[in-house]
Amino acid sequence: MTVAGRRAPAVPLPLLPALTAAAVLLLSACAAPPAPTAASDPAAATPAAALERAERLLAGDAAAALLALWPVAVQGEARAQYLLGQAYMTGAGVALDEAEGLRLLENAADQGLADAQVAAGVARLAGRGTAAEDPRAAALWFEQAAAQGHPVGLYRLAQLTADGRGVRRDPGRALGLLDRAAALGLPAAQTALGRLYADGQGVPKDVAWAARWFGEAARRGDAEGQYRLGLAHQTGAGVPADPTAALAWLTLARDRGHPEAGAALAPLRERIGPTARAAADAVVQRWQPVTGVPAGEDGPTVLYVQQRLATLGYSPGGTDGLMGRRTRAAVAAFQAAHGLPADGSLTAATLTALRAAR
16 A cells, blocks of 8 residues: 555664664664674574564563564564554654654555554554544555454444545445454454444344343453443343342443443442342452453353343243253254254354344
């Protein structure tokens, strides 16, 4: 991708003065000895090894990490340029220089690095490192990242496509992009998709399907998803009414900085008894976020399936989010009745049929 105003792709030597004083002193101290060799410094033997060493250093010693990144970035290694670009965008270990950061990010993005394409798009959209916001250039970068299945690229492109910002407005395509990002486990996309179904914005209103997505986002630590799931359990919107679950999720949302969760918590804590409060507090203490792509038989999905099966006249054995023997038997019975392999597994085809069944 070519963007007006881009500088030459090679990493220029004048980058060095922008390193922090500590980094420059360290570089000067290391300049006299001969260049490292595989025998003297295995970590610097190859660009890949030097990059691995730099990434290990990033968490604790940004200046040393950037010194390790520098020669690899000069050689044109995309991830090194991406990491160095991020450092310039944030001023981590170097003097803040958004224009230089954007240049490095776009060098890496031009080589096809999806993380860099997303970062360059975010910078262009915000007008960082450039004279003005450029949603069209941002959309082009997000398009390239989305084509590689990058969940954030899909999500960002969905936002622009829904608003018609930098690209033609296309609500149907935006929904498809958002659905793909959510299915790949991106919490922000899962919450956004849940809100669409909760409000019926461009899709048929389906509070149970919305709660499923809020549940997926909540278990990954998304404060908005936790807040929305807490409200759903408080009112019984798409999930069983459960004051203990409501209190636990709202508490987790508050602890993660959600601005409205605290106000919803106070009256709920007063209303429920000490036993329920203690149970909710225990859940909060034990809770750990999950990562990765939804597995199909995770709690939010199973809870949705159990509710749909019960509505359709099957007997899943309760609505507890657990894939037990009776739930699996009910799934198999539904599959058999709808021409699907009756193995009791929650396949994508089974979920689609359950949502469509009346």
